[in-house]
Amino acid sequence: MSAPSSTPTSACPSYAAVLRVPHARRTFAAALAGRLSYGMVSPAVLLAVVRSTGSYAVAGTVMAVFGAATVLLLPVRAAVVDRHGPRRALLPMALLYGCLLCVLAAVTWRPGTPEVVLGTVAALTGMCAPPLGPTMRSVWAQLVGDRGLLQRAYSLDGVAEELLYVIGPLLVGAVLTFAPPATGVLLSAALIGAGTLAFVMSPALAGVRVQARPGRALRLTRVRGLLGPVVVAAGMGLALSAVSLLVLAFVEQRGYGDDVVPWVLAAVSVGSAAGGLLNGAVNWRTAARTRLAGSALGLGLALAAAGLASGLWSLTVAVGCAGFFVAPALTTAYLLADEVAAPEARTQAGAWVNMAVNAGSSGGSVVAGLLIGRLPLGVCFVLAGVVAVVAGAVSAVRR
Incomplete structure (x- = not known):
């Protein structure tokens, strides 16, 4: 990774100082746009499966499979980002994830799709979710060179993420007033694609050096003290x-x-x-x-x-x-x-x-x-x- 920028900070830097760091506002806004997809996708998928199957049991199973695939493989996807860099790793993930969300929306648009198909598509979709949150926090560590300012950046990031999981379900509720729940899944796909593209095109990511070593397979790195x-x-x-x-x-x-x-x-x-x-x-x-x-x-x-x-x-x-x-x-x-x-x-x-x-x-x-x-x-x-x-x-x- 590139070294943190030497941004001058006061003894007590403010949240405004975080957003004044070069490229911080643009990068953060793009990452939040993509992460809003995660605030919407769970309620949207849940409602879409319930509407398609009429079964809460099936919906619960599909959500469990989707959540497990998303969560348990997160360190692996993050390792891919560390190895190849955000620009090379995140865009293919976002493209594949967005396409699979569209497939999930299609198979839940009308009743009749077999449960095994719903579960399989949900699992494949979760496996590809790009790790925008961990990557943004890694970028924060590069953008600011002061630990106090980094603390404020992480606090701002955490509060914003909290709000995304409040706004996301509200947006899904708004979509339901004029369209079926699967439309919310499609909107999640659009957000992840547009947000990830804007994020990786930010100048803040231009200085990130990839850590790939030719001839070595991808592996998780052991981090002492974690x-x-x-x-x-x-x-x-x-x-x-x-x-x-x-x-x-x-x-x-x-x-x-x-x-x-x-x-x-x-x-x-x-x-x-x-x-x-x-x-x-x-x-x-x-x-x-x-x-x-x-x-x-x-x-x-x-x-x-x-x-x-x-x-x-x-x-x-x-x-x-x-x-x-x-x-x-x-x-x-x-x-x-x-x-x-x-x-x-x-x-x-x-x-x-x-x-x-x-x-x-x-x-x-x-x-x-x-x-x-x-x-x-x-x-x-x-x-x-x-x-x-x-x-x-x-x-x-x-x-």
Whole structure:
């Protein structure tokens, strides 16, 4: 990779300073346009499969296959980017991914497609998803040469990504007012193609040197010191995905309408955005590993407090406080991953953290589904908090 640019920064650089870095605005905007596809694709595919098959069981299976292929092969796709460079690697991935999304839209446009075909197309599609998030974070590390400014860049990136997963489902909902759900899948394909093309054409990527070595096969690079960030990311993903089901169960038990669930869960996103912006604005003197463990501890305590909630408002406040620690923890995890990774493995390091969050989310939904109804909800919230605390403890003691 090319060396970071020597951008002058003040003792307390602002978020505006991040966006004033040469080529930062153009590159970041392009990456966000492509990543908005990921905010839309899951609800769009889910609704399209349900509309096509009329079965929630089939839709759940297809989404599980799609998610597993997307998440588990993320480090491999990131290794391809590290080896060949973003321009040579991302465009073919985006083209293939976009085309397969179009195929997925076609086979779900009308009923009658066999389930095995839906699952196969979904798996192939997920395998090709370009790692825009990890690549953008790798580019941030090249664009800025100051660790404080990089912290703000990662915080800004994390908050923006959080918002994409709020905006994406809203766009899918807007599409449904005049078109079938498969149209949302097509729009996701258009976003990933246009966003990736604009991203790789940015001058910021012109100085990226590829790390390919002739005659050597592609392989994942071992990154020492990455266990702590990965464990915390997995623990957070597991705990937060459990919260979604726990909030739904809480609302049903208390007799509230299901329409209040999105508002309660929105508190997590609002808290995360506030925590991420504040975390990026502070010049921390505490070591990153200590901050990472502290964020996991804060998340765990807030989730345990949610188990004591007596009503909807107290639950909303508790999960909002839990969200306050999410973006700071992920930002710190990505910073640590960048810190311990060699230049030729930066994208892979970020991808491992990203994969851990998503893998934890998948596992958390399964575990929570098994526990709800067998244990009191308050105990389930506490157990979710314990997972986050244990993950933070592992990161604190593991060098």
